Amino acid sequence: MPRTGASDAHGAQAPDQSLWLSTAPAGATLPPLRGHVETEVLVIGAGVAGATTALHLAERGIQVAVVEAGEPGCGATGQSGGLIAPDYIRHSPETICTALGTEAGERLTRMIGRSAQTVFDLVERHAIDCDPRQDGFYTPAHTEALAQDQRQYAEQWRTRGYDVDFVEAEASARLFGSPRYAGALQFRTGGSLNPLAYVRGLIRSALDSGAKVFANSRVKSLTRQAGGWICRTREGTIRARRLVLAANGGNAALHPAMERTSLPLHVVQFATSPLSSDQRQATLPEGGAFTDKRPYLFTARTDRHGHLISGYPTTFFVRGDRARRREAERRLRQNFAALPAPDIGHIWRGLAWVNTSFLPEIYDLGDDAIAIQACNGRGIATNTALGVELAEMLATGEREALSVQPRSPQPIRFHAAAAMMPKLLMSLAYLSD
Numbered sequence: 001m002p003r004t005g006a007s008d009a010h011g012a013q014a015p016d017q018s019l020w021l022s023t024a025p026a027g028a029t030l031p032p033l034r035g036h037v038e039t040e041v042l043v044i045g046a047g048v049a050g051a052t053t054a055l056h057l058a059e060r061g062i063q064v065a066v067v068e069a070g071e072p073g074c075g076a077t078g079q080s081g082g083l084i085a086p087d088y089i090r091h092s093p094e095t096i097c098t099a100l101g102t103e104a105g106e107r108l109t110r111m112i113g114r115s116a117q118t119v120f121d122l123v124e125r126h127a128i129d130c131d132p133r134q135d136g137f138y139t140p141a142h143t144e145a146l147a148q149d150q151r152q153y154a155e156q157w158r159t160r161g162y163d164v165d166f167v168e169a170e171a172s173a174r175l176f177g178s179p180r181y182a183g184a185l186q187f188r189t190g191g192s193l194n195p196l197a198y199v200r201g202l203i204r205s206a207l208d209s210g211a212k213v214f215a216n217s218r219v220k221s222l223t224r225q226a227g228g229w230i231c232r233t234r235e236g237t238i239r240a241r242r243l244v245l246a247a248n249g250g251n252a253a254l255h256p257a258m259e260r261t262s263l264p265l266h267v268v269q270f271a272t273s274p275l276s277s278d279q280r281q282a283t284l285p286e287g288g289a290f291t292d293k294r295p296y297l298f299t300a301r302t303d304r305h306g307h308l309i310s311g312y313p314t315t316f317f318v319r320g321d322r323a324r325r326r327e328a329e330r331r332l333r334q335n336f337a338a339l340p341a342p343d344i345g346h347i348w349r350g351l352a353w354v355n356t357s358f359l360p361e362i363y364d365l366g367d368d369a370i371a372i373q374a375c376n377g378r379g380i381a382t383n384t385a386l387g388v389e390l391a392e393m394l395a396t397g398e399r400e401a402l403s404v405q406p407r408s409p410q411p412i413r414f415h416a417a418a419a420m421m422p423k424l425l426m427s428l429a430y431l432s433d
């Protein structure tokens, strides 16, 4: 079905094709897994988590193979908005200490607080052409009460040495081209990038460092045999001594202990055609990226071509291509009243997976198998940081390398019903918006 709406200089798109597929430099040509391969570590999934882990293992001289069901980045990573957000979703540096205890809380805060810088340093070190924009990540407050909390959160981050501030309402109206907010928490090391280009770049560097990467090779089974793991795809097998599951929601099908550990969150992501200079002045005139804290959240950033990129959670009320497009237009009008008639150039759907803690989790599955479960709709920076740490832990055997202590997975109770909750809650949020 052809797309409606004007096209831009970055190619016509099929419906549901992300902006990033039109703008990311081509990835490496990767073979499918055929025949038999032996390796030390097998990583399943080439999103940001798997790619970062594999790159850092290969750089340390550890033999590593990656098996990806589609192409690198075809999961949540390449569907995402590409915001680089060094912040908690539900916590602050102090509330996390109450939740996890001081030592574990401070350790996680260090990882989250540094995570954006980790991303941008990695991009620079590997010269990844992914439109990195370290021009700040903001969480605007939609109520004065939240603004009051955020003034304290800014102080909590600052006393720990992070470049975080609170921007008052007047300044935030100018920064976001929107008078809707009572101010915003500002993380100066945050920003945005092209997430598909990022993961393709990580994979190229992993290949250069000696990793083997196989695409279009869905793992059909994993079995434990003679002290190792045998992974089977349609055309080949890999035998590995150690295993990293980085398949996001796909982890559930790979290991019985991972079943029912996460919930699906469907998201619509969209990008305008490149904005005119007038339109640019009406939206994020100084750059930056933001995600607010409304239940029916709003997010926005721009890229180097002038696309304005945003998204919204799927609800029971917005169904079908035309309704999705209308909703995208409505949300832009609602947030950027001064933005003259934006054209939606790309609209696509994504699937994020959330856990009940909304915190990055690493699961120890025993038998030298470990799983990353840290999507939560906000994992580009955290999964990069986790991948770096996981590679260090696997290379050195030092569990202290991890900011998230591995634990046993716990299935979510009443999972079938719970799986409906994200959409149900988002539908209620939509009605109250």
Ligand SMILES: Cc1cc2nc3c(=O)[nH]c(=O)nc-3n(C[C@H](O)[C@H](O)[C@H](O)COP(=O)(O)OP(=O)(O)OC[C@H]3O[C@@H](n4cnc5c(N)ncnc54)[C@H](O)[C@@H]3O)c2cc1C
Residues within 6 Å of the ligand: 044, 045, 046, 047, 048, 049, 050, 067, 068, 069, 070, 071, 072, 073, 074, 075, 076, 077, 078, 079, 080, 081, 082, 083, 084, 085, 217, 218, 219, 220, 246, 247, 248, 249, 250, 251, 253, 254, 267, 268, 269, 311, 349, 350, 351, 352, 372, 374, 375, 376, 377, 378, 379, 380, 381, 383
């Ligand atoms: C629409 C949307 C917008 C988002 N926006 C942002 C944002 O702006 N900023 C942010 O930080 N986060 C965002 N997120 C969340 C972010 O994308 C994720 O947290 C992050 O990309 C997860 O990375 P990952 O590597 O764990 O998973 P994924 O990127 O999902 O990678 C998992 C990979 O495993 C592969 N796989 C699955 N099963 C198998 C199998 N059996 N065999 C082989 N391979 C398999 C998949 O094909 C996939 O490529 C967004 C998510 C969505 C869906």
